[in-house]
Amino acid sequence: MRKLPRSEAEYEALADYYAENPPVPAGPVTISLDRLKTGRPAKGRAGAGKSAAISIRFPDELREQLDRQAETERAPVAEVVRRAVIEYLDGHPV
Template sequence: MTRRTDAEYEKLADEFEAGDFTVTGPVAVYPERLRTGRPAGGKGRSGNTPAISVRFPSELRSALDDLAAAESTPVAEVIRRAVADYVAAHPV
């Protein structure tokens, strides 16, 4: 995935402002997939997200780092998603 340039963002903004775009359908939003964690600097806290420390074997940690980099996502977010999926698949 390549990053867009400032010129590309300008073109997209101009097209949007001119109404030169097509809506292809509803946007699906999955609240369980929205990022959690610490708020951006200066913003108030909206929830309690206690920290937990976990150790991984080197190979697993390396694979985790690679996955997070490929998705442009923090490692902590990949871990949260994996744990949420596991817990959902294994109810007690």
């Protein structure tokens, strides 16, 4: 397995490959809504909905697509990202 970090050239090569070969779902995608607990827990509800925050960088074009998708779905960008990650991981079990 390749160790991170990747070079800028490697990231650009991956982005070019993705642009030429976008992922295609193998069939209908179903997402269990219980995996999509969104937002912060209500104040005073200790332990409810704990989740780790992470920071992700996107190329400008991908970020613009993500923003448009979120606007179309009337969902926060974080929600669209969560759905995409769940869909990917469900289709690529380890």
